[in-house]
Amino acid sequence: MRSETQVWESDAPETTERLAAELAGRLEGSENLLLIGELGSGKTTFVRGLVRGLGGDPALVASPTFVIVHVYPARFPVYHIDLYRLHGLADIQQAGVLDLLEEPGIKAIEWAERLDGYPVPSAILIRLEVLGPTTRRIGVEWER
Numbered sequence: 001m002r003s004e005t006q007v008w009e010s011d012a013p014e015t016t017e018r019l020a021a022e023l024a025g026r027l028e029g030s031e032n033l034l035l036i037g038e039l040g041s042g043k044t045t046f047v048r049g050l051v052r053g054l055g056g057d058p059a060l061v062a063s064p065t066f067v068i069v070h071v072y073p074a075r076f077p078v079y080h081i082d083l084y085r086l087h088g089l090a091d092i093q094q095a096g097v098l099d100l101l102e103e104p105g106i107k108a109i110e111w112a113e114r115l116d117g118y119p120v121p122s123a124i125l126i127r128l129e130v131l132g133p134t135t136r137r138i139g140v141e142w143e144r
């Protein structure tokens, strides 16, 4: 297994979507995308591009708010998960998220830092950093 890191800079939401759509083309179907970044850094925007890149309907993608898991049909089903309101692995397990990590389908997980060291299989770490009002640094770490 080798690890590969890429760093991109995005200058607009559309660019973040396009970068995510490009990454979608490299997915095999069971990856867990761990999205880490502050409020408004572009996690949901990234998922919208991902769904578009997988041939799904990007208009379905909204912040999950009170629902922890949404699933969008696409080339692979995309499970959009928001851990913001869950604190601790016990809550996350109770919500069924740990079991979902083992299932086929792409899992895109906002606030993945809540998983706190849990050994996530097939993980791709995506860090979004706010540089300015419309600029973001996006780091992608693959283990493959």
Ligand SMILES: Nc1ncnc2c1ncn2[C@@H]1O[C@H](COP(=O)(O)OP(=O)(O)OP(=O)(O)O)[C@@H](O)[C@H]1O
Binding pocket: 010, 011, 012, 013, 014, 015, 016, 037, 038, 039, 040, 041, 042, 043, 044, 045, 046, 063, 110, 133, 134, 135, 136
């Ligand atoms: N380069 C960029 N990439 C992504 N979003 C951007 C960029 N520039 C500006 N934005 C804006 O930043 C906001 C990102 O919102 P988004 O819902 O994707 O963030 P989030 O990380 O999911 O936030 P939350 O933690 O609340 O779920 C949007 O309003 C978007 O238009």
Ligand SMILES: [Mg+2]
Binding pocket: 043, 044, 045, 063, 064, 110
């Ligand atoms: Mg969001």
